[in-house]
Amino acid sequence: xxxxxxxxRAEGMxxxxxxxxxxxxxxxxxxxxxxxxxxxIFTFGRILGAPYEEVVAYFGRPFPAIVAALTVVVSFLHxxxxxxxxxxxxxxxxxxxxxxxxxxxxxxxxxxxxxxxIARLAF
Amino acid sequence: MADVNRGNRPxxxxxxxxxxxWTSVTSILTRITGNALLLASILIVWWFLAASxxxxxxxxxxxxxxxxxxxxxxxxxxWAVWYHLLAGLRHLYWDSGHGFELDVAEKLAYGVVxxxxxxxxxxALVL
Numbered sequence: 226x227x228x229x230x231x232x233x234r235a236e237g238m239x240x241x242x243x244x245x246x247x248x249x250x251x252x253x254x255x256x257x258x259x260x261x262x263x264x265x266i267f268t269f270g271r272i273l274g275a276p277y278e279e280v281v282a283y284f285g286r287p288f289p290a291i292v293a294a295l296t297v298v299v300s301f302l303h304x305x306x307x308x309x310x311x312x313x314x315x316x317x318x319x320x321x322x323x324x325x326x327x328x329x330x331x332x333x334x335x336x337x338x339x340x341x342x343i344a345r346l347a348f
Numbered sequence: 349m350a351d352v353n354r355g356n357r358p359x360x361x362x363x364x365x366x367x368x369x370w371t372s373v374t375s376i377l378t379r380i381t382g383n384a385l386l387l388a389s390i391l392i393v394w395w396f397l398a399a400s401x402x403x404x405x406x407x408x409x410x411x412x413x414x415x416x417x418x419x420x421x422x423x424x425x426x427w428a429v430w431y432h433l434l435a436g437l438r439h440l441y442w443d444s445g446h447g448f449e450l451d452v453a454e455k456l457a458y459g460v461v462x463x464x465x466x467x468x469x470x471x472a473l474v475l
Contacts, residue, residue: 259440267475
């Protein structure tokens, strides 16, 4: 017992058996977003409202494009797991499954769409 | 059977019973801001998609994002994202096993609300 880590003792507990992984994912993605989101606010915020040619040139540069791509992907993965807890708290039965599946699909679709659009803009 | 009285049993006290406190309100706001950010996120992804199509579609999306409606959503989301970020840092601090004393928890709540307002105004001034 003395040699077991806290994580090892928590893994596989609870009714879903996957709460530890869920929590760890939220922690990792929140640390990543704590860095990415301020960078995105100031890069995206600077160019929003500019004409088309300037926007294309701006996201042709590596830094704004990489920040935008990472922010969109990590945000939607973070949202996917966050909204799951929201749904689990307030919705029950079949509707709970329907909503969770819909939100997972929406999250991956938005992340994929954003990634494609930024890549197409950048290249 | 165990399920005979389902639905008619007394419930343990929940949100409506308790007086709102800084700690509880800031916790609820964390959830509301995090999920409400979906709207701005979808708008921003749509803006990128439109920009990747070309100038015409870009004009449409750009007009929506820079309209009064877009301004309202994006400015509200600017506060929401700063708030959610600070509240998330507070969660990471709690996860490290610190900050559970009542006075510390209350101070963290003031910090999250005050900090998010200050950061929102500063960002609006800089951008």
